[in-house]
Amino acid sequence: MYGLSIYRFADLVNRQAIGEVIALTFFPLMIVMLTRLKKGEHGYWYLLSIGMAAIGYSHMISVEMMGIVIIIYTLLNLKRFYQNKSLKYLIAAGLLAIGLLGRYFLAVGEQMATTIFQVTAQPLAFLSDRTLPFKDIVVNSLTNAVFHANTVNVGITILLGLGIACGLFYYSKNDRDLIGIALGLFIAATPIMPWHLLDHTIINTIQFPWRFFAIITAIVSYLVAKDECHLLKNKYYFYLLILLLGAGNVIYSTNSIQNQSWRFRTNTAYNTPNPYYIGAGHEYLPAQTDYQKILRHKKQVIKYQPHKIKITNVRHTWGRYQFDFRTLTDQKAVVEVPFIYYKGYVAELNHHQRLPMQMNKRTGLTQVALKGTGRITVYYRTTTIQRIGTVISLLSFGMLIIIGSYDGITDKLFDIIHHKGAFYYGN
Numbered sequence: 554m555y556g557l558s559i560y561r562f563a564d565l566v567n568r569q570a571i572g573e574v575i576a577l578t579f580f581p582l583m584i585v586m587l588t589r590l591k592k593g594e595h596g597y598w599y600l601l602s603i604g605m606a607a608i609g610y611s612h613m614i615s616v617e618m619m620g621i622v623i624i625i626y627t628l629l630n631l632k633r634f635y636q637n638k639s640l641k642y643l644i645a646a647g648l649l650a651i652g653l654l655g656r657y658f659l660a661v662g663e664q665m666a667t668t669i670f671q672v673t674a675q676p677l678a679f680l681s682d683r684t685l686p687f688k689d690i691v692v693n694s695l696t697n698a699v700f701h702a703n704t705v706n707v708g709i710t711i712l713l714g715l716g717i718a719c720g721l722f723y724y725s726k727n728d729r730d731l732i733g734i735a736l737g738l739f740i741a742a743t744p745i746m747p748w749h750l751l752d753h754t755i756i757n758t759i760q761f762p763w764r765f766f767a768i769i770t771a772i773v774s775y776l777v778a779k780d781e782c783h784l785l786k787n788k789y790y791f792y793l794l795i796l797l798l799g800a801g802n803v804i805y806s807t808n809s810i811q812n813q814s815w816r817f818r819t820n821t822a823y824n825t826p827n828p829y830y831i832g833a834g835h836e837y838l839p840a841q842t843d844y845q846k847i848l849r850h851k852k853q854v855i856k857y858q859p860h861k862i863k864i865t866n867v868r869h870t871w872g873r874y875q876f877d878f879r880t881l882t883d884q885k886a887v888v889e890v891p892f893i894y895y896k897g898y899v900a901e902l903n904h905h906q907r908l909p910m911q912m913n914k915r916t917g918l919t920q921v922a923l924k925g926t927g928r929i930t931v932y933y934r935t936t937t938i939q940r941i942g943t944v945i946s947l948l949s950f951g952m953l954i955i956i957g958s959y960d961g962i963t964d965k966l967f968d969i970i971h972h973k974g975a976f977y978y979g980n
Contacts, residue, residue, distance in 0.1 A: 554778070555580075555581060555774035557801075558710070558770045559694075559707060559710075560770050561770065562802065563699075566806075566809060567699065567813065568700070572611050573611070573615060573764075575607075575612065576608045576612035576615035576616075578607075578611075579604040580767060582600060582603075583601065583604045583622075584771050584772060586598070586604065586646075587601070587623065590634065590639040591639065592637070593638070593639055595638070595639060598646050599953060599956050599957060602647075602649035605653075605654070614758060615764075618764060618765060618767075629730045629733070630730060649949060649952065649953060652946065652949030653946055653949045653950060655942045655943075656943045657942070657946075658942065659938050659941060660936075660939045663896060663936060663938045664896055668839050668894070670836065671836050671838050671840050672836035676752075677760060677835070678761060679749075679752045679757060680751060680761070683761045684742060684746065685705055685763070687740070690706055694712040695712065697805045698808075705742065706766075707739070707770060708770075708805075710797045711769065711774075713797070714773040714774075714776065717784075719736055724781075725776075725782075731775070734768075734772065735769045735772040735773060738766075738768060739765075739766075741765060742765065777794070839893065839912060839917035841914060854891065855867060855874065855888060855891065856891075857886060857888045860881065861881055862881060862886035862888065863879045863880075865877045865878075866928075873932040874931040874932075875930045875931075876929055878928075886923055886924070888921055888922075888929075889918055889919070890919045890920065891918060892931065893919070894911075894917055894918060897936050898919050899931070900931050901931075902927045903927045903928055904930065908922075908923070
């Protein structure tokens with residue numbers, strides 16, 4: 554049911570969002586582990602960390618979404634988590650996940666702290682502009698409409714599953730929280746949700762509120778598989794579910810082919826992509842970068858003022874520029890190298906002295922100020938913070954292996970921490 558869901562199918566076929574599709578693979582694991590911790594089943598708690606790390610390295614926006622769901626779920630069950638001693642495992646799983654993602658978080662954080670990117674300066678979309686009326690989402694779902702900005706939907710199977718879950722809300726005492734979250738996320742894709750209050754916050758990086766349909770799909774699939782009301786024991790209901798899944802995907806596939814024939818590519822064309830095309834993810838270019846201008850001027854050349862500096866023996870290899878220079882005045886001369894600026898680019902003078910690189914505030918490209926004579930090599934070098942992040946992730950991975958290999962080691966560590974706390978505070 555989850556694998557054949559309309560949202561996942563749309564991500565794979567229509568949107569071709571491969572990173573997000575991979576991230577969706579781990580959503581069910583997150584739902585299952587949260588419910589296990591809620592019941593006080595602490596075994597394999599570290600799978601929550603593995604799931605979150607896998608989601609993060611596949612699609613960072615999905616980590617943001619799942620993090621919001623985990624916070625809501627925890628707040629709804631905070632008392633129960635505390636009573637069955639699951640809260641400490643949840644916190645441990647969160648810290649371990651942060652450690653595993655340290656290499657990514659620190660690298661991105663460093664870039665965001667030093668450079669203004671288009672994702673914040675010129676957002677691709679505002680959440681408040683991407684909602685759809687409740688009625689339209691329901692109609693689109695009932696007809697398994699081909700997924701577009703104005704036809705977003707969860708598919709008829711998930712919609713009916715959500716409807717049945719809401720109808721059984723009173724009887725599903727153990728899963729009311731999940732039902733409430735799923736229904737809340739469904740409503741959040743409509744104008745009822747005041748997204749305009751979050752348009753200029755980090756939450757807006759989610760871009761489209763209907764992205765939460767992936768989590769709705771995972772929750773509903775979990776509830777159907779759990780079948781607390783034993784509906785699927787009736788073979789008619791079971792066959793009806795299979796029929797809805799099969800017919801729904803056939804309808805969706807047929808409509809996709811008919812309505813999106815312009816997407817078809819020959820195998821030769823597909824395997825010869827434009828090397829200058831970076832896809833739709835322009836949000837993480839510096840705000841000053843004019844991507845369309847870069848596309849129009851594909852010949853990458855070094856720019857400088859000839860009356861101030863002489864450049865010779867230019868050599869451009871993959872990710873590296875080398876050239877000899879001699880300044881013609883007593884003043885420093887600025888040379889612009891056609892690399893889009895990110896913190897980490899360095900300029901080596903005569904292979905030993907590193908010169909500071911800067912961003913051209915007009916173009917978003919990399920530039921360096923030179924004086925005298927010598928040979929310059931410009932390339933990207935991992936920063937100190939990036940290396941620290943890598944070490945943190947490797948240590949966290951090693952800790953994960955130890956925790957997974959030695960059963961009960963977590964309980965022993967928690968006991969030690971508890972006894973030390975008792976000792977220090979005299980309890």
